[in-house]
Amino acid sequence: MTQPDRVTLPTPILEPAGKAPQQEPEAIPVPSEPSEIRRFLRARSSGRAADGTFGGLMLMAALSIFVIVALILWVLIHNSQLSIHAFGWKFFRTSDWDPVSGSFGALPFIYGTLVSSFLALLIAVPLSLCVSIFVLDICPPILRGPISFLTELLAAIPSVVYGLWALVVLVPIVRDNAGPLLTKWLGWTGLFAEPNFGVGMFTAGIVLAIMIFPIISSISRDVMKAVPIHQREAALALGATRWEMLRIGVLRNARIGIVGAVILGLGRALGETIAVTMVIGNHPDIAKNLFNPAYTLASVIANEFTEATGDLYVSALIEIGLALFLVTVVVNAIARILVWAVTRGASTRTA
Amino acid sequence: MTNALPKRSQHMERAVRLRRSLMNHLVTGLAILSTVIVLVPLVAILVYLVYKGASSLNFAFFTKIPAPVGETGGGMANSIVGSGIILAIASVMGIPLGIAAGVYLAEYGRGGLLGNMIRFTADVLNGVPSIVMGIAAYGLIVVHYKFSALAGGAALAIMMVPTIARTTEEMLATVPHPLREAALGLGIPKWRTIMSVSLRTATPGIITGCMLAFARVAGETAPLLFTAFGNNFWSFKLTQPMAALPLQIYVYALSPYDEWHRLAWAGALVLIVLIMVSVTLVRLYANRGTIKGGH
Amino acid sequence: MGVDIRVENLNAWYGQVHTLKDVTLHIRANQCTALIGPSGCGKSTFVRCLNRMHETNPIARAEGVVRMGDVDIYQDASPVEIRRRVGMVFQRPNPFPSMSIYDNVASGLKLNGYRKKRVLDEVVERSLKQAALWEEVKDDLKKKSGASLSGGQQQRLCIARALAVDPEVLLMDEPASALDPVSTAKIEDLIFELKSQYTIVIVTHNMQQAARVAERTGFFLTGRLVEFDATDKLFTNPSDKRTEDYITGRFG
Numbered sequence: 001m002t003q004p005d006r007v008t009l010p011t012p013i014l015e016p017a018g019k020a021p022q023q024e025p026e027a028i029p030v031p032s033e034p035s036e037i038r039r040f041l042r043a044r045s046s047g048r049a050a051d052g053t054f055g056g057l058m059l060m061a062a063l064s065i066f067v068i069v070a071l072i073l074w075v076l077i078h079n080s081q082l083s084i085h086a087f088g089w090k091f092f093r094t095s096d097w098d099p100v101s102g103s104f105g106a107l108p109f110i111y112g113t114l115v116s117s118f119l120a121l122l123i124a125v126p127l128s129l130c131v132s133i134f135v136l137d138i139c140p141p142i143l144r145g146p147i148s149f150l151t152e153l154l155a156a157i158p159s160v161v162y163g164l165w166a167l168v169v170l171v172p173i174v175r176d177n178a179g180p181l182l183t184k185w186l187g188w189t190g191l192f193a194e195p196n197f198g199v200g201m202f203t204a205g206i207v208l209a210i211m212i213f214p215i216i217s218s219i220s221r222d223v224m225k226a227v228p229i230h231q232r233e234a235a236l237a238l239g240a241t242r243w244e245m246l247r248i249g250v251l252r253n254a255r256i257g258i259v260g261a262v263i264l265g266l267g268r269a270l271g272e273t274i275a276v277t278m279v280i281g282n283h284p285d286i287a288k289n290l291f292n293p294a295y296t297l298a299s300v301i302a303n304e305f306t307e308a309t310g311d312l313y314v315s316a317l318i319e320i321g322l323a324l325f326l327v328t329v330v331v332n333a334i335a336r337i338l339v340w341a342v343t344r345g346a347s348t349r350t351a
Numbered sequence: 352m353t354n355a356l357p358k359r360s361q362h363m364e365r366a367v368r369l370r371r372s373l374m375n376h377l378v379t380g381l382a383i384l385s386t387v388i389v390l391v392p393l394v395a396i397l398v399y400l401v402y403k404g405a406s407s408l409n410f411a412f413f414t415k416i417p418a419p420v421g422e423t424g425g426g427m428a429n430s431i432v433g434s435g436i437i438l439a440i441a442s443v444m445g446i447p448l449g450i451a452a453g454v455y456l457a458e459y460g461r462g463g464l465l466g467n468m469i470r471f472t473a474d475v476l477n478g479v480p481s482i483v484m485g486i487a488a489y490g491l492i493v494v495h496y497k498f499s500a501l502a503g504g505a506a507l508a509i510m511m512v513p514t515i516a517r518t519t520e521e522m523l524a525t526v527p528h529p530l531r532e533a534a535l536g537l538g539i540p541k542w543r544t545i546m547s548v549s550l551r552t553a554t555p556g557i558i559t560g561c562m563l564a565f566a567r568v569a570g571e572t573a574p575l576l577f578t579a580f581g582n583n584f585w586s587f588k589l590t591q592p593m594a595a596l597p598l599q600i601y602v603y604a605l606s607p608y609d610e611w612h613r614l615a616w617a618g619a620l621v622l623i624v625l626i627m628v629s630v631t632l633v634r635l636y637a638n639r640g641t642i643k644g645g646h
Numbered sequence: 647m648g649v650d651i652r653v654e655n656l657n658a659w660y661g662q663v664h665t666l667k668d669v670t671l672h673i674r675a676n677q678c679t680a681l682i683g684p685s686g687c688g689k690s691t692f693v694r695c696l697n698r699m700h701e702t703n704p705i706a707r708a709e710g711v712v713r714m715g716d717v718d719i720y721q722d723a724s725p726v727e728i729r730r731r732v733g734m735v736f737q738r739p740n741p742f743p744s745m746s747i748y749d750n751v752a753s754g755l756k757l758n759g760y761r762k763k764r765v766l767d768e769v770v771e772r773s774l775k776q777a778a779l780w781e782e783v784k785d786d787l788k789k790k791s792g793a794s795l796s797g798g799q800q801q802r803l804c805i806a807r808a809l810a811v812d813p814e815v816l817l818m819d820e821p822a823s824a825l826d827p828v829s830t831a832k833i834e835d836l837i838f839e840l841k842s843q844y845t846i847v848i849v850t851h852n853m854q855q856a857a858r859v860a861e862r863t864g865f866f867l868t869g870r871l872v873e874f875d876a877t878d879k880l881f882t883n884p885s886d887k888r889t890e891d892y893i894t895g896r897f898g
Contacts, residue, residue, distance in 0.1 A: 037755065037769065037812045041731075044758055046724040047540030054542035055459060061451030062460065062469050065516065068509050069472060072483060075490030130385030138382055147390065149634065154393055156630045158570025160597045161619045164604045165396055168403075168612075213389060241375035264478070271480025273573040274601060298482055298573075305577050321486045325479060332478035336471065462704075529740040533804070535702055537754035537811060538730030547757050551744045 072325065080319035082311055091319065097284040097300075099308070104316040106323070108284035112201065112294040116276065117269040119205030119290070120212055125262055127209075128216035133246060136224050148218070155214035163278035166207045171198035171279060174206075179291060196291040197281065204280040204294070208269045216265040223257030223342050224250050260338030267331040271324065273298040297324045397623075404620025407613040412621075417583055417603075423610050427618050429585050433500070433594035436587070437579055438569055440504025445511030446561055452512065453519025453557075458545050470520070473513035484510050485574035493578055500593035503579025507568040514567065518560025522553040559633050566629035570622055572597040596622055648845030649715040649731075649814040650675040651696065656710035658691050658700060665691045667869040669710075673862075678841040680860035680877065681849045684897065687866040689849045693817050696847065697732040698725040714815065730758070732815040733808030733844075738824050739800035741792030741807070747783050750792040750803055754811035769810050777806035778836055798829025805836065816840065818848040822855070834859050853893065857881055865889045 083091065087104060094105025135147050175198030182192040192202075227250050235249035251258070281293020282303050301317050301324075308314045359367070411426045418425030452469070460466025488506035496502070526549050534544040550557070572595075575581070580592035581602060600618040603611035651673040658666035666688045673679045681689040694700040695708050698719060712719045719728045741750050749756065751770045760766065770787070774780040779802040783790070792803060801821060808816060818837070822830035837846060837859045850856050856863050857877060864874040865886075873880060873889045884890045891897060 036765070037760075038731075038814075040755075040760055041538070041758060041811060042727075044730070046726040047542065048724060048726075051540050051542050054545070058451050058455035058459060061448050062455035062466075062516070064448055065452060065469050065473050065476065065513055068512060069476065071491060072479075072487040072509075075487045076483070079486075079490050127385045127389050130382045131389055133378075134382040134386045138379060139386070147386070150390060150393070152634070153397075153627060153630055156566060156570075156626050158572070158597055158622060158626065160570070160572045160601045160604070161400065161623060164600060164615055164619050165400060167604060169396075169399065210393070241371050243375040243378040244371065246378075267478045271478070271482075273480060273482045278601075278605065298480055301482055301486070302573055302576055306580070318486060318490075321483055325483045328479055328483075329475055332475045333471075335478075336474050527740070529736060529738060530742060532699065532702070532736065533740045533742070533807075534753070534757070536697065536699055536729055536734040536736075537757070537807070538726050538728075539754070539757045540726050543757050547753075548742060548744075552742070554744070 076318060076322040076325055080315055080322050082315035083319040086312060087316075091316070092323070095284070095286055097295075099304070099310075099313050102312065104312070106297070106316075106320055108286050109295050109297040109300050109320060110323075111286045112280065113270055113296040113298070115290075116201055116204045116208055116280065116294070116296060117266055119201065120208035120269045121262065121266060123206065123209035124213045124216055124265060128213050128261075128265075129220060129258070131213075132217050132220040132224060136221055136250075137242065137246060148221075151214045151218055154210075155218070159211070159272065159274040160278075162207055162211055163275035166203060166275060166279045170203055170206060174198050174200075174203050174291075183291075190288045191290050193289045193291065197293065199279050199281040199293055200291045201280065201294045202290040204276050204296075205290070207275050207279055208272055211272060211275060212265040212268050215268055216261050219261035219264060219339060220254075220258050223254045223261060223339065226257070226342060227253045254342060256338055257342030260335045260342070263331060263335035263338065267328050267335060270331060271298055271328045273302050277302045400616075400619060400623060403616045404618075404623075407617035408620060412614070412617050416585055417599075417614060418610065420608055421610075425610065425614065427594075427596065427599060427614055427621075429582065430594040430596045430599040430618065431621070433579075433582065433586070434569065434596040436589070437500050437503045437507065437575070437593060437595055438565065440501060440589070441507035441511060441568060442561075442565065444504065445508035445564070446515060448508075449512045449515025449564070450519050450557060450561075452516035453523065454545060454550070456516060456520040457523035458541075458549065470517070473516050476513040477517070480573070481506075481510060481571050482573035482576070485576055485578055488574065488578045496590065498578065498580035498592040500579055500589045500591070503575045503593065503595065506574035506578045507571065510568050510571070510574065511564045514564040515560055518563065519553075519557050522556030522560060523549055525556065526552045562629050562633055566626050566633075569629075570597050570626055572601045576601075648675040648677075648843065650845065651815065651847075652711075652713040653696075654711040654713075656692070656695060656708065656712060658688075658695055658708045659706065660691075660703065661705040665869050666695070666708075669869075669871045671864060671871055671874050673845060673847060675845045676842055677862065678837055678846040678848060678860045680856035680863040681847065681866060682851070682853060682856050682863060682892075683866035684892065685851075686868075688869040689864075689866045690819050692866065693734075693819055693847060693849050696815070696817055697729050697734055699729070699734065701725065730754075730811060731813055732817060733811065733813035735801070735804050735808055735816070735818045735821045737820040739797060739804050741795070741800050741803050743791055743793035745792055746788045747790055747792055747795075747803065748787040751806045751810050753807060758811075770806075773806040773810040774803075776809050776836070776840065777802040778832055779803060779806055796829075798825050798832065801825060801829065801833065802836070805833070809840075813844065815845045815847065818846065820849050820851060823851060830855075853881070865892060867892070 083104065091104065092106050092110060094103070095107040096103045096105040097108060135144055139147065175196055179192070179196040179198070183194060183196065186192045231253055232245055232249040235245040240248060276296055277299035280296065280299055282295055282299060283293035284295045284300070285292055297320050301321055305314070305317055308317055411424055412428070413426060413431065414428050415424070415426035416429045417427065452473075456466055456470055460469065484506045487509065488502050492499070492502040492505055530548055530552060531544055534548045535541070539547070575595050575598045579595055579598065581598045582592045582594040586593055596618055600615045600622070603615040603618070606612070653672070654670050656666055656669040657664070669692060681692065683689050691700060696712060700706050700708055708720070714728070714731070717723055742753060745753060748770055751773050752766050755766060755769065771780065774783065779799060782799060783795070792800070795803060805821070822833045825833070834855060837848065840846060841859075848856075848860065860877050862875065863877045863880045865872045865880065867888055873884060873886045875885070880889065881893060884893060
C-alpha cells in the first residue's frame with residue numbers, strides 16, 4: 001500500500017533560539033500594573049442593572065409613538081362625540097353647511113377634497129413618472145445631482161409659501177389668462193364655465209399637483225432604481241428600444257412600488273391644508289364647474305376652527321378632523337406596504 | 352428546419368421597426384418635455400420669490416414688530432423670535448424622545464414584531480396631516496391652558512418624534528456590526544456600547560436627521576393655527592399666544608393690507624432661505640457618510 | 647499569567663442548526679493552541695463560545711461546561727465579566743473609526759470607567775509596543791483616527807486594544823486572513839512573543855501558520871473535534887484518517 005504524502009514542515013515547530021524577534025531591540029517593559037487593571041476590571045459591576053434601565057428607557061421612548069397615536073385618537077373621538085350623536089352618518093351625506101342655523105353637513109368638503117386631490121394626481125402623476133424616467137435613464141449624469149437636489153428643495157418648501165405664491169401669481173393667471181382660454185375651448189364640457197374668480201378647485205388642483213410632484217417623483221425613482229439592472233440588460237440584449245426596455249425591464253417590475261408612490265402622493269394631497277385654504281375659495285359648494293370656489297376637509301378646519309362658536313360647531317369640525325385622520329392613515333398604510341414590498345424597507349422617505 | 356415565426360414582408364418589417372422607433376422617440380421627447388415643463392416654472396417660482404421677498408427686506412424687518420394697520424415700516428421680528436422659541440420647545444421635547452425611540456428600533460427591535468409595528472406606525476404618522484396634530488394639542492393643552500407657545504411646541508414635537516425616530520434608526524443601522532462586536536468583546540456592557548460606539552459613529556447622520564425634522568416643522572403653519580395662535584406684539588411668555596413666522600405669513604397674506612403683504616413676502620423669503628440652507632447642509636453632511644476616515 | 651480552559655461536552659446551535667457537537671478539550675495555559683478545519687466546521691463558533699460572544703446573536707444557544715481556571719463561565723459569571731478577562735481579535739480589523747488611536751487602545755479601560763490618566767498612558771504605550779505598532783504611531787496617537795491606518799496596522803491596533811485590558815486569554819479568529827504576507831508575518835511574530843504571557847487560541851485556515859506558532863492543534867470537522875494533539879504529531883502522524891485527509895489536501 002502506498003503511503004500517502006505527508007505534509008513536510010518547513011521548520012521545527014518550536015523555534016530554535018536563533019530566531020530574533022522583529023521588534024525594537026529594547027525589551028518589552030514588564031507590565032507594572034497588570035494586577036491593578038485586572039483588579040479594577042474584576043471589581044466593576046457587570047452592568048446588568050444599567051443595561052436593563054437603559055433598555056427600558058429606550059423601550060418607553062419607542063412606545064411613545066403608540067402613545068402619540070392613542071392621544072390623537074382620543075382627542076378626536078372624545079371631542080367629536082357631540083357631533084356624532086347629533087348627526088350620525090347623515091353628517092357625511094348632507095351638503096348643507098350652515099353654522100349659523102346649526103346644520104352641519106360635510107359632503108361639500110368630501111367632494112372638495114376628493115376632486116382637488118384627483119385633479120392634482122391627474123396632473124402630477126404623468127409628469128412625475130416622465131421626470132423620473134428622464135432622470136433615471138435619459139438625462140446626462142451631470143444633471144442628475146442638480147435635478148434631484150432641486151426636487152428635494154421643492155419638497156422642503158413650506159405650504160404657506162406655495163400658498164402665497166399661488167395667491168399672488170397663479171390666481172390672476174387662472175382668472176385673467178388661462179381661465180378665459182379654457183372657458184373658450186372647453187366650456188362646453190361644463191368644467192370650465194363662468195364665473196371665474198381665480199380662486200377655486202382648479203387653482204387648488206394645480207398647487208396641489210406642484211406640491212405632490214416631488215414625493216411621487218423621488219419615490220418612483222427609488223422604486224425604479226431598486227429593480228435589478230439585469231432586467232434592463234436582458235431587455236436590451238433582446239433588441240428593445242429604450243422605451244421598450246423601460247416598459248418591460250423597469251416599469252413592469254416597479255409598478256407596484258409606483259402605485260405606492262402615487263398613493264403616498266394622494267395621501268399628501270388629501271391632507272394638504274394651508275396652500276389649499278389660500279386658493280380654493282373656502283365656499284362649501286358642490287359644482288361641476290372647476291372654477292367654482294370649493295372647500296376641503298382640511299381647509300374648513302383651518303379656516304373656521306378659531307372662529308367656531310358653540311360646542312356643536314367645534315365638535316363638527318373635530319369630527320371632520322377624525323374623518324381626515326382615518327382616511328389619511330388608511331391611505332398611507334396601503335402606500336407604505338406597497339412601497340415596502342418593492343424596496344424591502346430600504347430608505348423610507350418621509351413626506 | 353421550419354421557421355417558427357410567420358414570415359413578414361419587407362414592407363411589414365420596415366413598418367414595425369418604424370413604429371417602435373417612433374414610439375421610442377415619442378416617449379423620450381415626452382420625458383424631456385415634462386422635465387422642462389415641471390422644472391423651469393419651479394425655478395421661476397423660486398426666482399420670483401427671491402425677487403419679491405428681497406425687495407421687501409430691510410433692517411427694520413428683523414428688528415421691529417408689525418406697525419399698526421395703515422402705517423408702514425414694520426417688521427416681523429416678533430415672529431422670528433417666536434418661531435425660535437416654539438421650535439426650541441418642540442426640539443427639547445421631540446429630539447431626545449425621537450432619538451431614544453430610534454435607538455430602540457435599531458438596537459433592540461430589529462426583527463421583532465413590536466419593532467416592526469412601531470416602525471410602521473411611525474411611518475404612517477409621518478403622513479398624517481399636520482392640522483390633526485394641531486387638533487390633538489388643542490384638545491390636550493389649549494382646552495385647559497388656553498392658546499400658548501407651549502401648546503404650539505407640543506404640536507410640533509409630536510410631528511418630530513416619528514421622523515427623528517426613523518432617521519436615527521436608519522443611521523444606526525449603517526454602523527457596521529463588527530464595531531459593536533469589538534466593543535462587546537472588550538467586556539463593554541451593551542448600553543455603553545450603544546452610547547459610545549453606535550451613537551458616536553452615527554452622530555453625523557443623526558444630526559442630519561434632526562436638522563431635517565427641524566426644517567420640516569419650522570415651516571409648518573397648520574398645527575400652530577389654534578395652539579400658538581399668533582401674536583402681533585412682542586411676547587416671551589410660554590403660556591401666552593406667540594407669533595411664529597409661517598403663521599404670520601399666512602395671516603398677512605390673507606389680509607387686505609398692502610403693508611402686511613409686503614411683510615408676508617419678506618417673511619417667505621427668510622423662511623425659504625433658512626430651509627434651503629438646512630437642506631443644503633444636510634446634503635453635504637450626508638455625503639460625508641457615517642464613518643470618518645481620518646481627522 | 648494565562649489561565650487554562652477546560653471544555654466539556656460543549657454543544658452550540660444557531661437557531662435549529664447544530665453547529666457544535668459534544669466538543670471536549672483542554673487548552674493549556676501560556677501556550678498557543680491552533681484550531682484548524684474546513685469552512686463551516688464550527689471552529690469560529692467554538693472560539694466565540696469561549697468568551698460568550700456566541701450568544702450575542704439572538705437565535706444562538708450554547709450548552710455545556712467551559713471552565714476558565716476554576717470558573718464555569720456559563721454558570722459562575724456574567725458574559726460581560728468573562729469578556730473582560732478574554733480578549734478577542736476578529737478576522738477583519740474593526741478599530742473604532744470615531745476614536746483616535748490612543749482612545750482605541752484605551753477603549754476597553756476608558757469605556758469601563760477607568761480614569762487614571764498616567765496609568766492609561768503607560769498601558770497604551772505598553773500595548774502598542776506589544777503589538778509592534780508603537781514606533782509607527784507614537785507621534786500621532788491622539789491625532790489620527792483608528793480607521794486611518796493600513797489594514798495590517800489596524801489589525802495590530804486591534805491586538806493592542808485587546809491586550810490593553812490585560813486579559814488572561816487571547817482569542818484570535820483568523821487574524822491574518824485579510825492581510826498581506828508582510829503583515830501576516832508580523833502578527834505571527836507577535837503571537838510568538840505573547841504566548842508565554844497569555845493563553846492564546848488561534849483559529850486559522852492556514853496549516854503552515856498553525857505549524858509555525860502553535861504548540862497544540864485541534865482539527866474540527868462538521869462541528870466535532872476530530873483530533874487534538876501536539877502540533878507536530880498532528881501534522882506528521884495524525885491518528886484519525888479524516889485529519890490526514892484534510893492535511894494532505896484531499897478536501898477543504
